Amino acid sequence: MKRLTPAEKIQDDYEAKLVSADEAVKVVKSGDQIHLGLFCGVAVDLERALAKRAEELTDVTVCTTMWSYKEPPEILKADPGAKHFHYCSTHLTGTERKQNKAGNCWFLPVQFRENPKFYEECRETFDVAMLQVAAMDASGNFNLGPQVAEYWGVLRNCKKIIVEVNQNMPVNHGQENYLNINQIDYIVEGSNSPLPTISAKEASDAEKKMAEHIVTRIESGSTLQLGTGGFPNYVGKLIAESDIDDLSCHTEMFVDAYLHLFEAGKLTNNKRINQGKMTYTFAMGSKELYDWIDDNQMMQVAPVDYVNDVDVISQNEKMISVNSCLQVDLFGQVNSESSGLQHIGGTGGQLDFVMGAFKSKGGKSFLCTPSTRTLKDGRKESLILPVLPTGSIVSTPRSAVHYIVTEYGAVNLKGRNTYERAELLVSIAHPDFREELIEEAKKMGIWKTSSKVVNA
Structure with missing residues (x-):
């Protein structure tokens, strides 16, 4: 019997295992x-x-x-x-x-x-x-x-x-x-179907203002984790137009914003860990993004239990994490997963990057939401709330939160007591809701005039 070369053995195995989808x-x-x-x-x-x-x-x-x-x-x-x-x-x-x-x-x-x-x-x-x-x-x-x-x-x-x-x-x-x-x-x-792509919407006016608040707090030499959508793309656009440079990538999701930053000469990946590599656990975006990834030695996809490990994240100095959320209450609890009992999305790596960025030397995390949303009947609802509604999921606990961002500003909750947190969050709420939020904070015992819950 003729001895097969390794290449012949591989081809024989391929043909032996090849079947139609219906058969499989x-x-x-x-x-x-x-x-x-x-x-x-x-x-x-x-x-x-x-x-x-x-x-x-x-x-x-x-x-x-x-x-x-x-x-x-x-x-x-x-x-x-x-x-x-x-x-x-x-x-x-x-x-x-x-x-x-x-x-x-x-x-x-x-x-x-x-x-x-x-x-x-x-x-x-x-x-x-x-x-x-x-x-x-x-x-x-x-x-x-x-x-x-x-x-x-x-x-x-x-x-x-x-x-x-x-x-x-x-x-x-x-x-x-x-x-x-x-x-x-x-x-x-397979039938070689096109890969799924994501077309980011144009950033809203509120998101553009939030991006401005974030970019002023990013330094050269930072490592970026960005989410998906028009908002992080606009963050990337502002960075590309700024004097910030010598940036690196360590992110859960690899998106088109990194391609734009690379084209602007901002990404050097001169970081302490995985130097020279753009590290991520999955990529989704445009066909141009996939073409850039293909056989590119600069890319480094890796298992999520490595990429999202808090200790791995924190080895990147000046780690910057930017993520969206749905609601924030006056305690600083963040809901990024549900609207009441209606499920919206998963936890993802938000908490990991919030914790990893803060642990990083000079790192910062930003959780971002517009101050309001418009309901079907045309009324506005504040997304800074006294307490999260029944059924809401606490995606990031108050003990982990660093910066909260709306179009009215970015506030740092680290090291702040309960009334200081409430004051800071009220300051970035929509002006139409601030007085109401202050009155609720007083009743809840988290205002500077009282730590006692009213009518407990």
Whole structure:
């Protein structure tokens, strides 16, 4: 028998494991636990094939971190009553929120940093993990693309791994960022669907003012963590137009703002840890962003339990964290996840970066919200509140909060007592609500004239 060369052996293994999407999903049985992949790595053709089997299956739990596409998963279209599939996500997008309201999407509360351990030790073994990957290289490796996040918690705790090859998946350099053919059970050559993109909205007038308050507090030599949307992009725009330079990137989500900063010559990545690298756990943005990432040695994707580790974050001097939130109460508690009982999004890495930035030498974190929102009937509602409404989630506790930002200013709550916090927060509330907030603070015993709760 002829001895195969390594390249011939790899090709033989590839052909032996190559099947259609319809054939691959036949391994799924009633009662199984399935994972669909992460971010740009969500398995598209495999998910569609699974949806075709809806009537054959019952009690199948399907997990993902975030459904990245505008159209809902085909399994939910095929099973709107959730009779066959139980769809779960650790961070709800707008698409998933609609499905949550419809009653067929459930939220998994987690601390994003803990997701690898959560999936490996706290949930049942996955029967099947499905994920999109880049084309195999000459050594039999499939690059995971611009996301690692919690993959290894899933992959270490599953019985079968199916990869869906997408030629559009950018090859990403970094840590633990590939699967070898020997670790894979089935290979599907997908339809090469375009990766999901995010088009940031134009920043609002309030967001532009918030960005101005933040940028005046950023120094050259800082390391940046920015979220997604028009607001952080505008922060990046102001930095690009400023005298601030010699900046670095260490972030949970890698977005287009970093591309714009690089093009402006602001990003040197001259940082203490992972010097010369832009470090992140997943990327989502424009096609231009994915093209920049592809086979770029400057990029460093890594597992979320590394990227979001407070001690790792804090090794970056002058760490700057910028995130949005939904509501803040006069104690300084921050809700970034719900509107009352209605779920909006997951915890993500907000708390990790708030704590890591403060622990960093010269670091700062900024949690930002417009001072008001307009209700359907046209009335304005203050987003600085005496107390958070029933059902609200405390995403960042008052003990961890550093700066709170609205269009009326940025206030530092660290080292402030309860009445000082209340005074500072009232000062950045909308003027129409300040007197009302002061009266409520007095009743709550957190005003400078009294520490006693009125009518307790």
